[in-house]
């Protein structure tokens with residue numbers, strides 16, 4: 001299967017999942033997660049019509065982004081260390097992985113220095129796994145308060161989660177339901193509304209769409225396996 005074939009298949013499955021849950025397929029955005037993949041393959045995906053890409057490491061992305069077309073919207077989907085925020089702000093259009101007040105404060109400072117407003121999303125840790133990042137659920141609303149009250153340069157657009165991997169995708173569904181619940185609660189509680197729910201990857205994006213995902217982050221199903 002070529003990259004173009006992979007994308008065609010994914011778009012069909014996205015549309016089917018959207019229709020199954022009475023949603024408009026156009027309300028689901030595919031972020032092609034290009035981490036570890038070389039420029040030639042990213043260009044191939046670009047040439048198949050994708051304009052939104054995701055990377056999980058700041059350094060790797062900062063090296064690749066200048067070599068690719070300027071109309072790509074870049075999303076940071078991996079953990080961001082506070083010593084790399086300036087490069088992240090200069091490289092990415094959206095930072096999906098805000099997971100602490102400390103990180104939000106550092107980003108706010110860097111953005112204010114650059115006089116730039118950046119779209120951000122909060123990554124929630126719904127599984128409390130040692131190996132995964134995200135803000136613990138009990139600290140979620142303090143972070144929301146902080147961003148709404150003290151971060152004029154951070155435009156909060158939505159929530160993201162990275163649940164544990166299950167071969168049986170029905171086991172992931174409760175995590176997607178839980179993130180949607182936080183999303184609805186947020187929109188009830190704050191006057192400023194969020195609209196994005198970033199959930200679902202190659203293995204489980206159709207389930208995520210059924211539960212309300214507006215952004216799916218897909219790597220392997222587009223590019224094939226990563227060699228690392």
Ligand SMILES: *Cc1c(COP(=O)(O)O)cnc(C)c1O
Pocket residue numbers: 033035056077078162201202203217218219220221
């Ligand atoms: C790698 C990665 C993805 C894509 O994973 P695939 O299983 O290859 O689709 C999505 N989100 C995050 C945060 C990732 O790090």
